[in-house]
Amino acid sequence: MPKRSAGILLYKYDADRIRVLLVHPGGPFWSNRDFGAWSIPKGEYNADEQPDAAARREFLEETGIAVTGPLTPLGEERQKGGKSVVAYASESDFDIDRLRSNSFDMEWPPRSGRTQSFPEVDRAGWFTLADARAKINPAQRPFLDRLEELCSGSSP
Template sequence: MAAVKKTSRRSTLSAGILAYRKGGARGLEVLLVHPGGPFWREKDDGAWSIPKGEIDANDVPENVAQREFAEELGPSASIGPLQALGEVRQRGGKRVIAFGGEGHFDPAALTSNTFDVEWPPRSGRRQSFPEVDRAEWFDIELARTKMLSAQVEFLDRLLAISAESVGK
């Protein structure tokens, strides 16, 4: 996939991976991450996301997605060949390009990178928080309630690709 140029300063562009695994009692499962930090601490339904990160000028989306997958989950996370799942626009205007791939990851092995923020606000104190505080495998139906609403479309696209590959 070619590099992508941003079209607007206000509209950020991210790339990420919707990892899935097959089998087990719950059927197809997807790996979602919960954002770390104080703003997301009490949020659950509608707060989970695919591991993703911002694309800079001239970045290749697939490369960014793979880098962010490793940074947000840690070195034990692995992903197979990727398939494009397209792009969605989230409520705040952020555009997200996603790729699907069969993944292997034990959520207990999560080792996310961190970010610094002034907390509490206007306190003058900076604290470090993990970018991702939890990762979990969800069956498709539960993932629909956990994910950011705009990203749910990636589940449908993944299911369509899975159905096509089974039919071949």
Template sequence: MKISAGILLFKRSEEQLFYFLVHPGGPFWKNKDLGAWSIPKGEAAEGESLLERAKIEFLEETGKSVDGNFIELMPITQKAGKKVFAWALEQDLETSGLSSNMITISWPPKSGKTMEIREIDRWEWFSSEEAMQKINPAQAGFIVQLEEILSSE
């Protein structure tokens, strides 16, 4: 089973929560919006520290590093079977000036041709309601968990 690790960045503004989500780059995702956004995350190697992997992926996908008091969330399993571990972190992040690493993909699929794309092509803050619509449906569980944790503080 593939395992990924990521960070759910959030901030509070006027009693409202906002979530930082990323949109995958490349032709497959170009016109997809609802359900296509994700927390910054990436695949972890066996035995690797998942929180360290999550921080590395955040840096690769945004060009910015984050650190602080991480809140560990319960892992979720995405539709394709990938298990995703995540940590929430309260921190503001300016979205202008972010940059993503480049990756090589096979395109069109199974064509034997490859192309280089930005792994992430957009970064945005969304209100809780918007984020629930934009995020990969399985990852919405992270937002639900975090809001339950924060409401019990």
């Protein structure tokens, strides 16, 4: 069974434009990557956990902020590696200077025998939909399209 992740695409209106929150993965593999590397805050969940609850948990773990407002389903997409991602939209603001991510440990440098700790998310940013389409993992772009459709009839 492929791995499953759930996440939240947080959005806000800024001068009548939609802006979305994306996060950049931490660790040495991602340090010099930009376009196509950003993501919605998301993480894996098991069969005994509801995807919306997992999305809220993962958002909190990756950003330090709890999303308590309503979630609107944005569907499911399969990423290049086979992982299935379920996404939800929620309207809220988030001060990116307050980003507090959990961390993970890995051997670094490779084959050194030393373990280092890295943040799971090293930065966050608010992007217009056009900029987000360039920054986000290509498999997650349909979530941006669905959010745009969802918000097209809404006003701030």
